Amino acid sequence: MESIVSITLDNNAKKIIKYVPFFVKNFADFIPEFLFKTLAFLRLAKFSGDIDKAKTFRSKIIWEEAKKRGILMEQVIFLGNPLDYYRAKLKVKGKNKFFYFESIPIRPEFLDINKNWDDKVVMKQEFEKHGIPIPVFFELSFFSFLNLKNIGRIFSKLEKPIIVKPRIGSRGRHTVTNIHTLQQFRDGIDTARQICSYLIVEEHLKGSICRVTFVDGVLAGFYIGQVPTLFGVIIESNPYAFQKNCATIFCGQDLQLMMSCLKEFLCL
Template sequence: MFKPKPCQDCGPHAVLHRAEYVGAVINEMTRVLQTPTQAIWQRLERLIDPATFEGTYLAFLKQLERLGIGTITNEPHPHESSRTRALREEAERRNIDLREFRIGGRDSNHFIATWQEQTTTFEAVPRPQGKMAAVWMDEKDLMRKAFLQTGIPVARGEVCSRWKTAVATFHRLEKPFIIKPHTGSRSRHTTIHIETLEELEQAFTKAKRLSPWVILEEELVGSLYRGTVVGGKALAVVRRDAPQVIGNGRDIIRQLREKENALPIRHAGVFEPIPIDGDTDKELARQQLHWNSIPAAGHVVILNPKFGRGQGSLNEDVTDVTHPDNIILLETAARVINDPLIGFDFILSDISRSWKEQPRAGIIECNSAPFLDIHHYPYKGTPRNIAGPVWELVFPGSEKTLKQPNVQKL
């Protein structure tokens, strides 16, 4: 099995660049077939019980186990992700038997769940049988176009395959910009705060390593939020904070980072220490700071422009202060996509005010396999049990004995 080389632009979750590039080409070539394929699938759903497909895949996994290729176990993996942990804890409360298929003892993210007489198989996050995600949900440009047609706010931008198109878009729209591959996740090969043609060229080249097509958009203004919609209802919202330290008027930035990284919560399996890389140095320079600067008391210093947990980002639950218009926005977007489980990344200056009052605000991404654990184990704020409603979608009635959500702060 090929292992990706460490890549600063990928962050802690590196991918094989060539494989990503080829995958993007194949996705684009077959996209024209997706609409008729989805129609055929929906016809089959009416003719064939979706459980038949589940049974076939389950039989396949069991055959692999009999051949000694893998194992099926209900033992938690020693390096289990916090998302899987949240799903497993809730499954245990509902008497759902959750097992994982593993090859060579490795965490595969492929699961088998059984409740009473019902069984489902899934990758990463369970979904109701027969509920197909919109084929374009994870494709950023298709999502943006669909939302524009229905009045949902998104960033203005363009898909560019040629440098000439990128330059024309750069001069036509309002700076600063963000560039990212047209598919993908975890902010891989994404560049923000683009103000000059030189920065644009560097970012364009970087994004093109993962896809022939890149998205050049106006950078929205405000904080980054994640809202998770389950069964058409926006159940939780967190603010995602970039890796940062807060000045005390005495310590240099390097010392502040060391103290922050020594906190126990940075080593409890959900949040990670803040690393040092090229992005860190660039971000400090952008703020006219360096590692030996002494920030004033209360001054927030951003150490990385990316918001991944591997970069050391944190979060805070803000569900209770989210303006009703913003809840309606998420639920409306979910209806456009027509999928029962979606994580929305969106940018607003103030979550307690309506998005209608805030310029350069909007949804930037949709996620078909959202990280539910960010709601279960927030750095600050109220934990929210999102795994429960997800399991209820898959196994209706499994919540009948539940009383209190089983989520705890770390």
């Protein structure tokens, strides 16, 4: 349900809002407020001040920082399940007002409704405008899932491996990588569509994942994530010709023992 709420607000509401005049921009804030207050009135949801129920580690850090600043922050609990949606009481034009947000609080005046940066297609289009290389990709809508020929046609146009993921709101969830066959592609679509009716399929780029954080146009942080790698000493053993890829990998205590023996050997 958390994903359904998130996708509904992000993917549909923002697409509608960007076409309305600027003076009704605050309408974007009214949508989650109306939704969660209505659910609370129907006793389907409530607001909790229990920081230990924070959905993610980063949300907990934000909550701790809010407490340090004397800002009241509460979490949305829907049908007993903590969501990654919160509200914080802020003073706006001299009046206390609840500001609703998902995971990271961004003040309305800093939001660009014309560009939903959580939309992977929008982000890639902006990268392309500024000459930043992007992988070949295709969009998949709800109706695309029903057209097997279209799925096969898209699959044939991409170099393998490929990756399929929700267009919005995945944060790594329901993302399927290293797809090499058409059946794997179909299975990946079934997995990704569980949280979003709009998907993106793209060529799977190799290498590290880098993320940059800017605050007021100033570089505030840089993150690099690398693919899990197994380190060890490989001893090749090929007793038979047909076992060409047979190898023993020493790890942990075995690796330490192997390294100590190697050091003694090198000292000789």
